[in-house]
Amino acid sequence: MSLSIEVLKTDNGKCRLELTGRLDTATAAEFDQKVEGLDCNDYPVQIVDLSSLEYVSSAGLRSLFKAKKRAHSAGAELLLVNPQPQVRKVFDIVKALPKEAVFVSDVELDAYLDKMQRANS
Amino acid sequence: MNRVFVLENDSSQVEPVLNDLEAHLKEEGFGSEIVHDLRLISEELLLNTVCYGYDDGVKDQLSVRVIREKGELVLEFRDQACAFNPLDAEDRDPECERLGGWGIPLLKELTDDIQYRREGKQNVLIVRKSA
Numbered sequence: 001m002s003l004s005i006e007v008l009k010t011d012n013g014k015c016r017l018e019l020t021g022r023l024d025t026a027t028a029a030e031f032d033q034k035v036e037g038l039d040c041n042d043y044p045v046q047i048v049d050l051s052s053l054e055y056v057s058s059a060g061l062r063s064l065f066k067a068k069k070r071a072h073s074a075g076a077e078l079l080l081v082n083p084q085p086q087v088r089k090v091f092d093i094v095k096a097l098p099k100e101a102v103f104v105s106d107v108e109l110d111a112y113l114d115k116m117q118r119a120n121s
Numbered sequence: 122m123n124r125v126f127v128l129e130n131d132s133s134q135v136e137p138v139l140n141d142l143e144a145h146l147k148e149e150g151f152g153s154e155i156v157h158d159l160r161l162i163s164e165e166l167l168l169n170t171v172c173y174g175y176d177d178g179v180k181d182q183l184s185v186r187v188i189r190e191k192g193e194l195v196l197e198f199r200d201q202a203c204a205f206n207p208l209d210a211e212d213r214d215p216e217c218e219r220l221g222g223w224g225i226p227l228l229k230e231l232t233d234d235i236q237y238r239r240e241g242k243q244n245v246l247i248v249r250k251s252a
Binding site for chain 2 (some may be wrong): 023024025054055057058059061086090094096118
């Protein structure tokens with residue numbers, strides 16, 4: 001199984017990348033390429049939906065970490081949502097991604113985004 | 122159950138071997154969690170060896186033997202790369218911003234026992250996991 005990435009863009013500055021399959025050494029470059037194609041000015045909130053991601057290795061983690069740094073350095077934010085147990089286990093072991101960037105559900109993510117919106121308005 | 126998977130020290134050969142290993146473990150009836158963990162461990166170890174274990178131009182053949190033993194699965198990795206004992210690798214500082222270095226923590230956390238020895242020119246790494 002490889003990786004498929006669906007990119008859903010909205011006109012309110014958010015985009016959502018839905019990952020299905022594996023993010024590993026064979027597919028990390030594909031993810032990198034998709035992320036590089038996102039304009040951080042047009043999409044300051046970049047959400048990576050992991051609900052159908054079945055596997056992540058350190059090559060995949062490196063890509064997620066890089067994507068987060070890229071967004072941050074451009075004044076945008078990259079947030080991860082819905083990691084499945086096997087992916088969450090890997091996140092927990094390597095502690096590569098800050099806990100505040102990973103949301104266990106869309107409800108939790110939406111609450112965070114609402115809070116951010118209120119703070120900025 | 123005793124099966125050997127072989128590949129050359131070429132990173133493009135790692136994924137097909139991982140796919141074969143995963144298919145084999147599933148055929149043998151192992152659950153999704155152990156199959157996931159063993160694929161991940163194998164990816165980390167094989168790629169580390171293939172990418173960092175050799176001087177330029179050196180050719181080698183690596184093997185992964187899968188053995189079922191009294192309630193546990195044993196994976197035996199063999200190669201003739203530079204001597205490398207992952208048990209000697211320092212634990213990664215989680216505060217460090219450097220990318221990577223996550224393979225060893227994954228290996229240690231996802232296995233029940235790890236043994237390393239150097240046999241002549243060979244690295245032999247044996248990992249065990251309850252099954």
